[in-house]
Amino acid sequence: MAEKAKVDERFKKFGTVSFTSLTKTNDFIDYLEKGQIAGTRCKDCGRIFFPPRADCFQCLDSHMEWHEVTGSGKLVSFSKLEYGPAGFQADVPYCIALLDYGKFKIFGRIAREVPETDIAVGMPMKAITNRLPNGQLNYVFVKA
Secondary structure, X not given: OOOOOOOOOHHHHEOXXXXXXXOOOOHHHHHHHOOOOEEEEEOOOOOEEXXXXXXXXXXXXXXXXXXXXXXXXXXXXXXXEOOOOOOOHHXXXXXXXXXXXXXXXXXEEEOOOOOHHHOOOOOEEEEEEEEOOOOOEEEEEEEO
């Protein structure tokens, strides 16, 4: 009898609520578990992707490699959410934001530890890994 192929469901570990367990970029979770944040880079054209992608939309190819997100980015935009979508209702209020790292941007949450009065467009911030109370993994933005 043929052995059933194992399904890679590592992505179930990502976020407050995981809406998918299967993705071509499951290694993202391995990086988070090591305390690192990683995106992907196209080996052909050099385009950087975050969130990570398995396929380059510019080259239409799958020659991707992982790259670690390090250093700080500039806060481009942020918003305080008073209403949470499905699965996030208990988290409100929280702030979402966009950081510009130069060759790529990252969308995510600002850590609750950052006082709302300290948040300003243009400020340096960095993405760090975070383990949620339920054991799930994500990343948040803190002051750089």
